Structures are given as C-alpha cells and as structure tokens.
Amino acid sequence: MPDKTISYEELIPGYEFPPVTYELSASLVSKYLKAVDSAGDEFVPPLAITxxxxxxxxxxxxxxxxxxxxxxxxxxxxxxxxxxxxxxxCHTGVAQKIARGKMSMLILELEVFDQGKEKVQSGKATIALLT
Amino acid sequence: MLTEIQEGKALNPVVKHITQEKINLYAEASGDFNPIHVDESFAAKTPFGGTIAHGMLNLAYVSEMMTLAFGRSWLSGGKLRARFKESARPGDTLTINGKIDCVEQKDGISYANCSFECRNQKGEMIVAGEAIVKVSSDKK
Structure with a gap:
C-alpha cells in the first residue's frame, strides 16, 4: 500500500512511490463502467487503469x-x-515539483505493467496544489 | 466505429450529464475521495464554491468518444494529451467533440491525429487536447 509516512517536503523529483498491484476484476470494471456511464466489452477501459x-x-x-x-x-x-x-x-513517481507563490505543481509519472511485465500504459499527470 | 479515416472527419460526439451521484460513484470506483469532489461542505469553502467532477471522469468521456471512433486501435495504441481548463460541476451537461486533423504515415503505419474538446452547456471549455491513434493501413 502507499507509503503515507513521508512528508510533502520529501516528495522530490526522482521519488518513487511503492508499486501497487490491482486485480482488474469484473466487479471492479463494472463499477467503473457504471460510474462513467459507459458500456464495456471484455477489455478494461484504459482510463480505468489510469x-x-x-x-x-x-x-x-x-x-x-x-x-x-x-x-x-x-x-x-x-x-x-x-x-x-x-x-x-502501477509504478508512480515524482518527475517535477514547481512552486509559484500560493500555487505548487507536482508532475507525476506513471507506468503500468501486466503480469507478464509488459508495459500496458504510461503517462504523466500535472497536479496543481492550491493553498 | 468510423468507416473512413480521413482528414477533417468529425468524430461522433458524446454527451453526458454530471450529477453528484455520478461523481460519488466515480470516487468509489477509482478510489479518489479528494474532498473537493465528494465533500460539499469542504468544497463550499474553497475558491470553487462547491464540488467539482474529477478531471479523470471528464477524460473518461473523451476516451469513450475515441473508443467509439477507433475501437481497439485506441485501446491498444492510443496516445493523448489533455488540459483541464475549467471544472465540471453537478448539473452540467458536457458535450465532447473531436475530429481528425490529419492522417500521417510513419514507417508504413498510418496515424490519425485528432483534436478534442469538452464543453459545458454554457460553451465553456472544460477539457481540450490532442490524441493520436495508430490505425491499420487498410483503414486509410
């Protein structure tokens, strides 16, 4: 599970969160499809994984x-x-941390692998933090 | 699915109505219980003045439009870049539109370069971005 013991200050570029494993069960996918009001098929919507x-x-x-x-x-x-x-x-980490006055930005990277260790998706999320 | 991959072709739009119930369902499905989405009293005290939908919920609608247009080509070879411009709120109706801006060939593979936008009922831009889909050569 995620490590909640680190402080915000310790989140520096290069920091990697502990990997997290999920089983994409039919019930989990069904819950997601209901939430996004969408029909599905035998594959998991990639945005559910993200x-x-x-x-x-x-x-x-x-x-x-x-x-x-x-x-x-x-x-x-x-x-x-x-x-x-x-x-x-899911492998996630901090790519960049930017502070601009009352606003900070965290740029986070993610890579997701299947059980065969093949990459299924990668991405980058920018999170704005307003104080 | 699109029967023709050609420049300027509009993708079938997706229209969705946002409710607090849907936001709560999304929080449960994704595990993202950020109070700005689900805690109305917390959200009321923020500059947003109320709860807002998850950006990833809005983006899921974009992905639905891309899936309807490109099927498994999108699910297994799609790429996107999205900017969340404004927040979607309970009561909003979102319309997601997209089009193929150009079709490029690279190493014998065709790529459809698309642009998309998600606007609310007032015409305000909620999400804007670009997507690229690897499409098989027989769909050119």
Whole structure:
C-alpha cells in the first residue's frame, strides 16, 4: 500500500512511490463502467487503469491541511489491451515539483505493467496544489 | 466505429450529464475521495464554491468518444494529451467533440491525429487536447 509516512517536503523529483498491484476484476470494471456511464466489452477501459494509478498516487501525497489538489493536465499512452481479470502493477513517481507563490505543481509519472511485465500504459499527470 | 479515416472527419460526439451521484460513484470506483469532489461542505469553502467532477471522469468521456471512433486501435495504441481548463460541476451537461486533423504515415503505419474538446452547456471549455491513434493501413 502507499507509503503515507513521508512528508510533502520529501516528495522530490526522482521519488518513487511503492508499486501497487490491482486485480482488474469484473466487479471492479463494472463499477467503473457504471460510474462513467459507459458500456464495456471484455477489455478494461484504459482510463480505468489510469484512474486507479492516479488515485493511488494522490492518496499517497501528504498535503498540508487546507490544500486543494486539482488535476491540471494529463498525458497518456496505451500500449496493449488489458483483459478483465488481469493483474496490473502501477509504478508512480515524482518527475517535477514547481512552486509559484500560493500555487505548487507536482508532475507525476506513471507506468503500468501486466503480469507478464509488459508495459500496458504510461503517462504523466500535472497536479496543481492550491493553498 | 468510423468507416473512413480521413482528414477533417468529425468524430461522433458524446454527451453526458454530471450529477453528484455520478461523481460519488466515480470516487468509489477509482478510489479518489479528494474532498473537493465528494465533500460539499469542504468544497463550499474553497475558491470553487462547491464540488467539482474529477478531471479523470471528464477524460473518461473523451476516451469513450475515441473508443467509439477507433475501437481497439485506441485501446491498444492510443496516445493523448489533455488540459483541464475549467471544472465540471453537478448539473452540467458536457458535450465532447473531436475530429481528425490529419492522417500521417510513419514507417508504413498510418496515424490519425485528432483534436478534442469538452464543453459545458454554457460553451465553456472544460477539457481540450490532442490524441493520436495508430490505425491499420487498410483503414486509410
């Protein structure tokens, strides 16, 4: 599970969050499809995988009280189909940390692999932190 | 799915209505319980003045449009860059539009370069971005 013991100050470029593994069960995918109001097939929507990876990262970031974290931009690349029932491993880390007055930006990288260690997607999320 | 991959071709739009219930469902499905999305009393005290939808929920609608247009080519070879310009709020109706800006050949493979935007019922831009899809040569 994510390491919540680090402080925000310790989140420096190059920091890697502990990898997290998910089983993309039919019930998990069905819950996601209901939430996004979409029909599915035998493959997992790639954004469902991204959502899990980002939530894992976001939940691991120890924000100062009163800080609002907002998703500012997202880059993604998908490499292969992921069947329902697959197990994935999410690797996430800090690429950049920028402070501008009352606003800070965290640029986070993610890479997701399947059980065969093949990359299924990669991406970069920019999170704006407003105090 | 698109039957023809050609420059200027519009993708079928996707229209979605945002409700707090959908935002809460998305929080549960993704595990993202950031209070700006799900805690109305917390969100009311922020500069947003109320809860907002997850950026990734809005982006899921973009991906749905791309999946409807390109099918598995998008799921296994898509690439996107999105900027979240404004927040979507409960009560908003979002319309996601996209088009093929150009089709490029590289190493014998065709790529459809698309642009997309997601606007609310007032015409405000919520998400804007670009996407690239590797498409098989027989779909040129």
């Amino acid at each position: 959502a899990l990876a980002i939530a894992t990262m976001a939940g691991s970031i120890p924000l100062p009280p009163g800080t609002v974290a907002i998703h500012a931009s997202q880059e993604l690349e998908f490499f292969k189909l992921v069947p329902i029932g697959a197990t994935i491993e």
